[in-house]
Amino acid sequence: MNLKLVFLLFIISCTCTFAQDGGKFKVVLDAGHGGKDFGALYHGYVEKNITLNVALKVGKLLEQDNAIQVLYTRKTDVFVALSERPDMANRADANLFISIHCNGEPKKAAFGTETFIMGPTKNASNLEVAKKENSVIKLEKDKEKYEGFDPNKPEALLSAVPDATLNNSIDLASKIQDGFTSTLKRKNRGVKYAPFWILNKASMPGVVIELGFVSYEQEGAFLNSEDGQDDMAKAIAKAIQSYKKEYYTGGGTEYKEPAANSGTATVRIVAETKPAEKPETKPEAKPAVAAAKGVTFKVQISASGKSLETVPENFKGLTNISKDASAAVIKYYYGATDSYDEAKQLLVTAKEKGYTSAFVVAFKDGKKITVQEALGKK
Known part of the structure; x- marks a missing residue:
């Protein structure tokens, strides 16, 4: 067979395969902690195990939709460097980065769910959560890649989240919290800002979900149970599907992690501004596109x-x-x-x-x- 014809057929085959994989909505599920990093540990409830179970359950639900590609930062009990988690999402050009965690505090009195987006905060409890999740850096040998970042001083982290990404992260976080609280009746601790290293490095909308406090025995028991993990996973998956429906128009391609791999602007907080001198532009009258009543x-x-x-x-x-x-x-x-x-x-x-x-x-x-x-x- 003519060599040129063989090459042409090869190109056509690759193009067809690429087209078939097109349109994927890529979600990276990051099960917090793992391996030598146990995370929060109270009453025998281990954060790294709960987060992995919930992440796998969320992924299983999302994978029922052929238009969604799910990637995991870990699928087993292994240690994953903090830097590798957002790096994987960036390499995949993912649409969402979802990091799943559990809370814990020594007084063993706090309970409820909260979802974080990247941003500055002066709130002591929010900073404490960020310190805890950023502290995995201390377990790593290669700390040079963090460019001197001190996990004990997360407030020094300068955010690089564009407005559009921030808005989308807020909407996703709100959907997740609504599912936890309106549907599952968990205590709503709200959508909050905090300086998380992984969210700062992810180039797409992302959230850190705190499922609840394993330090609060009743809530820890719920999160450690099969039913509790199923319920939380369903709420997260439903929120992601709702976000996809609202924001995604298609056009992505399936990503395959290279075999060799193991699994700055500032957040704009609205400030007071002086009135612009330019007069407000009034919308021109045009034939209206019909919308539903109400x-x-x-x-x-x-x-x-x-x-x-x-x-x-x-x-x-x-x-x-x-x-x-x-x-x-x-x-x-x-x-x-x-x-x-x-x-x-x-x-x-x-x-x-x-x-x-x-x-x-x-x-x-x-x-x-x-x-x-x-x-x-x-």
């Missing part, structure tokens, strides 16, 4: 742990600002309209004002839905 479109412009008055001088001169303070991280929205076309014009205005990572969101009867759902409901 649907409202808004433009999410920022998210912050700080509560601001919704006055123009706090939002670069924009008027008609609203906020959702139902979680620890407050979301700020610009405008409100039942026309998707007008919402897109509002988005243009927001970006002109400097909110470059703003995006359109939709609500039906006060509950957030996807824009696709808003336009598809007749």
